[in-house]
Amino acid sequence: xxxxxxxAYVVACHHCGHVADAAQSxxxxxxxxxxxxxxxxxxxxLCKLPxxxxxxxxxxxxxxxxxxxxxxxxxxxxxxxxxxxPVVLLVDDDExxxxxxxxxxxxxxxxxxTADRAETALAILETVQPRVVIxxxxxxxxxxxxxxxxxxxxxxxxxxxxxxxYTGIRYxxxxxxxxxxDEYLAKPIDxxxxxxxxxxxxxxxESVQ
Amino acid sequence: MTRQLDWTVLREHFRxxxxxxxxxxxxxxxxxxxxxxxxxxxxxxxxxxxxxGGTYGYPAVTELARRGEELCQGKPLxxxxxxxxxxxxxxxxxxxxxxxxxxTAA
Numbered sequence: 675x676x677x678x679x680x681x682a683y684v685v686a687c688h689h690c691g692h693v694a695d696a697a698q699s700x701x702x703x704x705x706x707x708x709x710x711x712x713x714x715x716x717x718x719x720l721c722k723l724p725x726x727x728x729x730x731x732x733x734x735x736x737x738x739x740x741x742x743x744x745x746x747x748x749x750x751x752x753x754x755x756x757x758x759x760p761v762v763l764l765v766d767d768d769e770x771x772x773x774x775x776x777x778x779x780x781x782x783x784x785x786x787x788t789a790d791r792a793e794t795a796l797a798i799l800e801t802v803q804p805r806v807v808i809x810x811x812x813x814x815x816x817x818x819x820x821x822x823x824x825x826x827x828x829x830x831x832x833x834x835x836x837x838x839x840y841t842g843i844r845y846x847x848x849x850x851x852x853x854x855x856d857e858y859l860a861k862p863i864d865x866x867x868x869x870x871x872x873x874x875x876x877x878x879x880e881s882v883q
Numbered sequence: 884m885t886r887q888l889d890w891t892v893l894r895e896h897f898r899x900x901x902x903x904x905x906x907x908x909x910x911x912x913x914x915x916x917x918x919x920x921x922x923x924x925x926x927x928x929x930x931x932x933x934x935x936g937g938t939y940g941y942p943a944v945t946e947l948a949r950r951g952e953e954l955c956q957g958k959p960l961x962x963x964x965x966x967x968x969x970x971x972x973x974x975x976x977x978x979x980x981x982x983x984x985x986x987t988a989a
Contacts, residue, residue: 862918
């Protein structure tokens with residue numbers, strides 16, 4: 675397969691006319707079927723555009739931008755095929771980690787929800803009971819370690835903390851004792867370790883193959 | 884069964900985001916030089932990159948970002964060295980990815 679060179683996707687904002695590269699823009703967090711680029715000038719997103727205009731925008735959008743548009747806050751599993759799959763909630767403020775982590779976890783046969791911050795994760799937990807929550811340790815405001823404590827107070831979910839702060843077995847035990855985490859994963863993520871961890875908490879017979 | 888990711892799209896997304904992150908790092912360095920921003924903001928950027936690089940199969944990005952994070956602890960901040968690290972990260976991100984540690988099963 676030929677790799678298409680990444681092109682700038684320059685569009686004019688429907689609201690203020692500011693011209694910007696939508697491929698580089700932040701995406702909104704509106705509650706809807708998809709996230710849309712936010713104008714860096716006026717802060718408006720495309721969610722209120724008529725459906726036909728949004729469809730045209732996405733028709734011409736580069737693949738990398740299309741990949742980013744799945745909503746971060748969803749109270750239900752995202753793909754019909756995974757309705758009966760055990761749910762894993764991935765919490766990380768880095769979009770790149772959420773993107774690749776979600777794909778990997780779904781390829782392993784689990785339903786994956788993602789959240790960009792602890793507050794969003796807690797909102798998801800009010801309606802969904804994930805079997806495993808994988809959370810970054812270092813996040814703004816409420817960090818993963820505080821999130822772990824909060825989850826352990828009210829849920830049976832296993833909690834895995836991802837961190838590059840703690841490496842090695844010596845710190846693993848401290849992470850568990852201090853925050854109640856069931857496991858920790860070092861960053862950069864070793865997906866073989868992630869797979870082994872998920873299969874330990876959710877045996878493969880339970881996941882969709 | 885071999886489990887495949889949409890690796891081409893993921894890699895392209897990583898590269899696009901890396902370019903945006905490097906522009907952000909350069910902007911933060913300028914603000915630090917002007918005394919407008921503390922070094923913590925830069926350390927956080929390098930910290931994020933250290934976690935992301937190797938995850939996408941760019942261990943060189945992780946290694947360089949960790950050096951960048953260490954440089955942010957220095958007083959005074961070695962801005963020239965940080966500029967060099969940022970340039971090296973940008974070049975490392977344009978190289979071919981080694982790919983993630985795979986999920987293949989025999």
